[in-house]
Amino acid sequence: MERPDICMMNMANPDALFRRDVHERLDQLFALLRFRSVSADPASRASSRACAQWLCRHLARMGWEGRLLETGSLPVVFGLRRGKAGKPVVLFYGHYDVQPADPLKEWRGNPFEPRLRGGRIWARGASDNKGQMFAFLKAAETMARLGELGATVKIVLDGEEESGSVGLFRHLRKWKAMLASDVLMVNDVDMAPSGAPAVIMGLRGVIFLNVSLVGSRYDLHSGIHGGVAPNPAQGIGELLASLHDSCGRIAVDGFCEGVRKPSAVERRLAARSWGGARCYIKETGVAPVGGEKGVEPWVRSGFMPTIEANGMISGYVGEGSKTIIPAEASLKLSARLVPGQDPNRCLRLIETHLRRKTPEGLKFRVDFKQAPGGAMKLDIGSPLARKAAAVLKEVTGRAPVFNWHGASIPVVGALAETAGAEPLLCGFGLAQDRVHAPNESFSLAQLRWGYCFAVSMLRYFSDSE
Structure with missing residues (x-):
């Protein structure tokens, strides 16, 4: 039985688009996950560069402009798909490097030989950030193939996010014109501790x-x-x-x-994203009692x-x-x-x-x-954040929350400032992904959410003036 022509499919249903080519996309993602692109390990330099070259070739196969930007250390992968004049310019940031896999003896298999088990992809980088990053690439590819990508899309894939983005920081000023954009999309973040989808309103430095x-x-x-x-x-x-x-x-x-102490509104919104002590203990095996006594966990992690x-x-x-x-x-x-x-x-x-x-x-x-890099904090009243929240609800079926993330992506604030772009941070990582730990994984459901969210947001930007 022939598959329906992608151009005949309803763009209002990104979920159907994801399911159509899921096996082909998984094969491509597995090829990406096999690269031992550990930026902190000098012994992995050749594998990291090979990973960057693979991504550059993949962008070319997608019909995009793709090239390596040399930094003096590991290269940055830059992709470009030109849109229509007068439409927004979207800059996407992700990274192809991963954390070391140590301790290897705790892995239930080779961390660089991906496996699909129980509806989850198991490999180093499955969640952070190759899986999430690849969901965006495939969404952008789909939009372009449909002829629906009116926005110009620029892609920056960092080879050293896990070790400080040294090369990218070094060249930001020189690449300012090339990076100029209206919106900076980042999916290298998690959903809320409660499991609800989240618009990230801040990152720590x-x-x-x-x-x-x-x-x-x-x-x-x-x-x-x-x-x-x-x-x-x-x-x-x-x-x-x-x-x-x-x-x-x-x-x-x-x-x-x-x-600065969080405002009353920030405290109230952040509290909604907290899953509760019982949920935290179930996931981590430890009570949330670290840090300053007498201060709520969501304040300690997001604002202190x-x-x-x-x-x-x-x-x-x-x-x-x-x-x-x-x-x-x-x-x-x-x-x-x-x-x-x-x-x-x-x-x-x-x-x-x-x-x-x-x-x-x-x-x-x-x-x-x-x-x-330092911390960054976004405007609660941003129309873009509100639009993203509406799309998150549509994609996941759950009411989203606004979350102040305790983690750091040091280069994001500097990248947004250099590009002149409003940041939009929405990702689909969960605590059970065990990023930075043995047995990292990412579910097919999370991969689908990331893809569908990116399709919907790119469609929104393409329809905007």
Whole structure:
């Protein structure tokens, strides 16, 4: 039986368009997911570049202009489909790099060999961001094939989002004219904790700081030297503990200066997106009791800064015991920032605090520091946000919420400013996707929602003047 001509299908039913070619699209997505495009791993550079080249060829097969923009590190993939004069220009941002797959032993299969099981795609990058990004590409391709894409669409696919978008940041000013647009669409975000679709009204900024404490020239015998030589591992613990007071408040002098409290309307809207403590415990296995005591979880995650330990390294961690005082200990920190905080200033304040708190006899060393970007906050009254909310309800069948996201996409604020575009952040990630963790996955339903949302929004822009 022949499939109906796509040009004869009803554009009011993007769901039917998705189902028509779903198997072909999955084959293409699986090919994309097989690339080990881990931007943080130098050993994956060749695979990352091959991934970018594959995307560039795929854009060409879609009938779009596609090229690699060299950055001095990993390339940015740029795509363009010119629309009609006088119609809006839509800029889409996504990324083709992924987080490291470690620890590999916890995966139920090869993280770079995608599998379809239980209605979900299992692979590193299935949700963050290859799956979500691919849903937009396929929606834009469908609109173009139908002859319904009146808007000009520009696509920017970052190769280093997971490691700070260094190359893209470096060239933003130079590419300003090329990126100029009216709307910036980003789907590298989640639905609300409650599972409701969400229009993201804010993102936190992020900074990174890796430090070490150095003691003796070599690991010491803990019996002979215990109680005499300073212990770097203990010192790292003391530094970490000094970052917060007993109520969970950040104890770094000046760090929270400039932080603005959410308005009553923002608090009310954010509360609707919270799924409740029971839902949080079911998903994560832990109670939502971190951060400052007495403050609601949705306020802590969306409107307040944090400083978190991401990892610690010191001493012997193998089987059995080894009685030593380690010569060195290291700590990896990240901090999430909110509007009113300057990333570089906050980075200096944390470093100064840690230097001042370094225990006697130990040497403090900064191994790495980076301030990729600050927070961003959108206008609650935006007509574009209201339109997106209406489309979300139509696509998912659920009432949407407005959510202030605790995560960060550092380059988005700078990209929107450079392009002169109004940001629109709507994605379909869920907590159960386990992004950044072993066994990442993305359901076919989420993929379909992302596709249908993009089709409907692109149709809206194409009908606009």
